[in-house]
Amino acid sequence: MDVSLDLLVNAIVSGLLLGGFYAAVSIGVAISFGMLDIVNIAHPAFILLGSYVAYFANSVLGMDPILAAAIALPAFYLLGMAVYQVYYVAFERRNDQSLRSLAFFFGLLFITEVGLVLAFGVDYRLVEARYIGPSLHFGIIDLPLRLLVPFLVAAAMVVGLQVFLSRSFLGRAIQAVAQDQLALRLMAADPIRIKRIAFGLSFATAAVAGAILIIVQPVEPSIGREYIGRVFAICVLGGLGSFTGMAIAAIILGIVESLTSTFFGPSWAPAVAFGVLLVTLAVRPSGLMGR
């Protein structure tokens, strides 16, 4: 096979941009699964909800999808707090999280999906914005704005949350809450309140990730399922509890998928990406940056 340089470089660049998008999709799960030990498999469905909010605001009101996400953010935050409260009262407080809570989040996944189907139908939907279409060119490198803008938004979100989690009292409590709840209470922090806030944040990221998703590709309600495996794989590969690891894992996965689909065809991409996950975990069982 003839591997031309510009094909290789562009595959890496678009992989990098794709990785940024994956980081935005995964960051909510990095909080809920990585820091709170809550297996919220419904997260991709709420990302889809975010996509449809952006779609609605864009098609009806002509609003920019990212602006729509910013406006929807507080509502997603409150929704996340409410979902955690239900989860807490129904499962966590009674100490039978594992299997039943999985059923709970599966239920949420399907309810959200069906709700979206009823409201918007099963056709693919897309948004319009000035940055969808044109590309920047630097020598042999093509930078499609459709991928670059989501990458920048994702990067800002990951860096912002990382700073919040490592520099603020609330953020440090969120990182510690799953390790020892009594110890956290002895630090004068209410673990339930801390988890509620963290879960709200996790949902708030879905608003942004949803807007980014519908900019990157057209969506239909069940598309979120494609991301469930990928999102959890990214969190495990990066190391649970580490945002930096998660971001690196997202970019590795993006680049590997992009290279594979450029040179071997798109159908190989998931297989190779998960192969990378398995090999990494064999060498480093706690992930790239897991503690």
Next chain:
Amino acid sequence: MANSSLTVANIDAGYGAVRVLEDVSLSVGAGETVALLGTNGNGKSTLMKSIMGIVCPSSGSISAVIDGTTHELVGRSTEEIVDLGIAFVPEGRRLFPKQTVIENLLLGAFRPAARSAIRRNLDFCLETFPRLKERSRQVAGSLSGGEQQMLALARALMSAPRILLIDEPSVGLAPLLVSRTIDKIKELKEGFNLTVLMAEQNFTQAIRIADRGYVIVHGRIAFAGESAEALNNNDLIREFYLGA
């Protein structure tokens, strides 16, 4: 000067149908170090947990005076009690094993009243425990037992408490470390103007820094020694600790 004190009056407490404490009363005066002595299973930890709101007493009252204001503690949540200015170093230390030494210390300063003094308290803790400074970027789970006990003490002090409760600081430590830990507690108590209640099995070590003490047997206060001397000469102590 320390102006915070603790009074436990006639409490009964236990777990479900099992009653562990019966009619227990004790007091810790402002600036005092009081030892709560007793062997395993006599209710020392349960008493500590009752004060901290982890176990709810079925009757009796627990009150604390913090900077001149009296607060009833029974019925308050653990986080509210800590927020008043009462810190607790629990049995088993309860560190956050995956967080670094520094992250553990900063979490100690979560309560709003502690945040303004965070720099000064952090410097004080790292100065008092140079070992923690050396290992500040290491995760707490990788520390040795003695280092973990130091971190647990330092983390409790980061909350800028007025009253400090310590449950069995000597457990699991080598004899030399035990006496060092006890010395550190005295040093910290003086540095922070604390009022201290310390549960301990190691009578000889505890009595070195305690002003007075209580002996708890089968969930009752069996003896209240008004001085270290009185404890030393007590028959119960002789029977339980000194083997005489």
